[in-house]
Amino acid sequence: MPDCIYHFQYRGKNICLSAPSISPCGACPRASTVLTGSGEFKPAMKGRLKFSIQASEAVLATLAKDPRLEAVKSVPHIETMYATATEEDIVEMKMENQDKLVIFAKALPFRSVK
């Protein structure tokens, strides 16, 4: 089952970073229901995750200095940065920077289409 890119776990709760609340965003149940026939979430991955942050250049520059993040790659022309961090840190950072971030999501898994 495909993982939801906005879904994280935080202190035993499911957190959606797209619609910041404890409940999932509009995309999650629709996407997961269509693809699997069930509305259940796949448990989020443990350990350090690779994820993308979309925000203004100034915000990205500030975030890149945050010790909780390990910057992997910056794509300035689409205002995006890739970084790795633990799930707890990601959720905390999202809460701290609520208004400044456009998108904060897990990196998508891709596959050649057979």
Next chain:
Amino acid sequence: MTHGICRRLQVTRLWSLGFTGKGILVGIVGTGIDLSHPDLEGRVVATKDLSGQGISDDIGHDTAIAGIIAAKGAKNWRLRGLAYETQLVIAKVTQFDGSAEEDVLIDALEWLASQGVQVINFSITSDCVTDGRDPVSREVNYLVEKRGIAVVCAAGNYGPAHYTIGSPGAAEQAITVGCVNNQDVLRLASSRGPTLDGRVKPDAVAPGERILCPRAHDTRSCDIHSDLYGFFDLTSIATPHVAGIYALLRQAFPKATPQQLKQAILGSCDPAYMPIVSRISSLPSGSWYRIHAALKRFFSRKKFDERHSVGYGRVNAYRAYLKLKELMNVGKT
């Protein structure tokens, strides 16, 4: 790539006008390439391995795609690609299991753009359904809008349910391609729109059933025809048909913008049809009193189903050429 499909898509009429893709660079993002295949010898001008696995095609996916676009027909002229005089630039991004990471894909797109390609074939999709705001979709939009490079994306094979278009097929500026069988009926596995934010996708459909393509050495991901060829299926194989047609039109109209070319390709499609099975499957079973409601739902859904399943229809190269000629003339006057 059989001559019959080129005739069906009216590509042969563009050949007779002298458009064979000469001078056009096509980029392919994917699983690598078998450079020793006789149909592709001399066609590949640059390669880059971003996967760390070497440029060879261990899966056989992109050798087939390269063949649909640019095969020379070395063993049989009837197996030429749609734009058989184009040149290819290959970026390998996938691991041995066909998976790829998002930031590697962005690197690949950037590298292809730096090589001067005019169109990119992208037959890789994400497992996650998106609304087109993910980074790869935004990178695709950036390449089309700011760099003038078209990106032709596979819709994916997660059908027949709606809302199954992943990234980068969900990108607004991408030309997203589903697949039909040899009777122009949509294949059940072809992913369907709309996107999560309600836009129409796929944009068009192309043949994706038992397409005879070059087979990479020692690969078995297809129905094997011979040492050098195999039959391939579904949306990843439909996508290069549109990329090839785009290359021909780009050669015919070098000054046309990617948006004009997309408009011409989509505005000149032939009809494509929904499979009867998927329409029937949307009917609930049960007692007679439910039939009226079911029929009502069936007919109201039919239009929605078609629009978000086959897009504008099955591509037609010659009609797209005429449409573009008309568009360019209107632009002049």
